[in-house]
Structures are given as C-alpha cells and as structure tokens.
Amino acid sequence: MPYLLYSLTFMVLVTGTALYLTRAHWLHLMPNVNNMQHLYSRLPGSFAGDMEAGLSSSTFDLGGNVDAGDARAGLDDAAKTEILKIMKKRRVRFDEARRLYMEQRFSANGIAADGRPRDPKFVSFS
16 A cells, blocks of 8 residues: 555656656647636726726716715625626626626526516416
8 A cells, every 4th residue: 555655656746747847848738827817806896996897888877976976885796796707708898798697697596588587386467
C-alpha cells in the first residue's frame, strides 16, 4: 500500500514538471483567465450605479429615483446579476434581458409566459 502512495506522488510530480516545462506548446489552447470578465464584476450599489450599468430604459426608468435622491441600495442583487448575465451572454438590451429573466422566473414557479398558472386545476372566469 505505501508503494502505491509513493508511486502516485512520484507520477504527479513528474507529470506536473513535464506540463510546466512544456507549457509553451499547450498554454495557447487554454482560455485566458485574465480576459474572463464574467468571473467577477462588482454590482452597482445605488440607483445611479444601476443606470450607469445599463439597467434602465424608457420603459423601466430609474431616473425618477436618482432625481429624488433615493438612498436605497438599488435593484435586487440577485436579479441584477442574472439580468447582466443574460445581457452579456445573449447580447440583448436591458428590456429584452428583463423579459427573458421574468419568463425564466415564471417557468420556475409554474406560471406560463402570458402570466396564467400552469396548474391543471386552475379555473378562470372571463
């Protein structure tokens, strides 16, 4: 049993050394970690910061909050994170990303895209 542990340790050291010495040949195949902006980005902490981050539009205007000097922390952090991910990943504007986010939330909660419950027992009277 000890020979297996020593052999495994030796193989890991040899493999690591070989990879380090030959990194010029295979490193270009790896993604560049320095250019990955989606790993971490600071969320804005106020309505003014939300507007600067692009989380405002003519149909969802935060200008009134900024003009009134609203001291709250801004929009929900979890929603901001998801909407910014959608905006970057799908390359859409804020309104479209907000719509896609709400459709995802609706489907996760058993609600159709038009706002009606998907419950088969649901009865609606016009």
